[in-house]
Amino acid sequence: MFQFFANIFGYLLSFMYGIINNYGLAIILFTIVIKILFIPFSVKQQRTMKKSTKMQEKMKVIQFKYKNNPEKMNQEIMELYKTEKMSPFSGCLTAILQIILLFSIFYLVRSPLTYMQKIPTENINQYVSQLQESGKSVSTAYPEIDIIREYEFLKEQNPDDEYIDRANLQMNFLGLDLSKVPQQNLTDITVYIIPVLYILSSFISIKLSTSMQQKNQKKAKDGVILEQTTGKELVPEEEKNEMDAIMQTNKMMSWFMPLMSLSVAIIAPLGLALYWLTNNILMILERLILNKVIKDEEE
Numbered sequence: 390m391f392q393f394f395a396n397i398f399g400y401l402l403s404f405m406y407g408i409i410n411n412y413g414l415a416i417i418l419f420t421i422v423i424k425i426l427f428i429p430f431s432v433k434q435q436r437t438m439k440k441s442t443k444m445q446e447k448m449k450v451i452q453f454k455y456k457n458n459p460e461k462m463n464q465e466i467m468e469l470y471k472t473e474k475m476s477p478f479s480g481c482l483t484a485i486l487q488i489i490l491l492f493s494i495f496y497l498v499r500s501p502l503t504y505m506q507k508i509p510t511e512n513i514n515q516y517v518s519q520l521q522e523s524g525k526s527v528s529t530a531y532p533e534i535d536i537i538r539e540y541e542f543l544k545e546q547n548p549d550d551e552y553i554d555r556a557n558l559q560m561n562f563l564g565l566d567l568s569k570v571p572q573q574n575l576t577d578i579t580v581y582i583i584p585v586l587y588i589l590s591s592f593i594s595i596k597l598s599t600s601m602q603q604k605n606q607k608k609a610k611d612g613v614i615l616e617q618t619t620g621k622e623l624v625p626e627e628e629k630n631e632m633d634a635i636m637q638t639n640k641m642m643s644w645f646m647p648l649m650s651l652s653v654a655i656i657a658p659l660g661l662a663l664y665w666l667t668n669n670i671l672m673i674l675e676r677l678i679l680n681k682v683i684k685d686e687e688e
Contacts, residue, residue, distance in 0.1 A: 413562025
């Protein structure tokens, strides 16, 4: 499935490269286009998150009120979903699309000659064999990146090959070689620039997301309290402590994803890290804009 979408995205990236003739700029433009196409899902996700935060506060009241009557509690929770016109599976589609996008882009950047340049597999295998026979280093994880790097040598070996010129990709971006893998070039300081910028943008994104979530939770909690006829909060201190623990766990998980992505960026070509960096920057701008728009709509 991921290969299927990587092949489709490959046509788009190839089109961008044909216009700009630079792999790095093509990835940036490609990321912008993908982000624009996903705006409707992002808007829906942002609205769902705000609504879910309010519902969670109401659900805590229901869970405490009917904690000794599970059947009644489940009925009230389902009634709450109906009242708020939400599904327990809200947000699942967006999450699935994000996973598909993540792995599809990884396949695309890992094998640009297959998915972007549409070079047949048999030709790629032939180039790999020629590099190995000549004693040149070929990565088992990213052989197509090595083919791009050794284009001049392979061109001499295959002067009549109709596909070899497709391997001549311009991988230099602002002085950075996007074909390099940090793990394989530990002494080259330049390979750390994009991964470091990526992790910094991740920290900013997490901080922004956490801040927005806390504001939404406070607003939702205040709204639920005002709805109580007694004017008193129905959730006891121990329940709040439990929710604080859950929030802390969620916060830790939000840090886990960028750290995991960074570990992948270290062993992957810099082109992948550039995509993640661009996507992070666009995500920060998107959250700020959508939060302002949705806030204005609510007011």
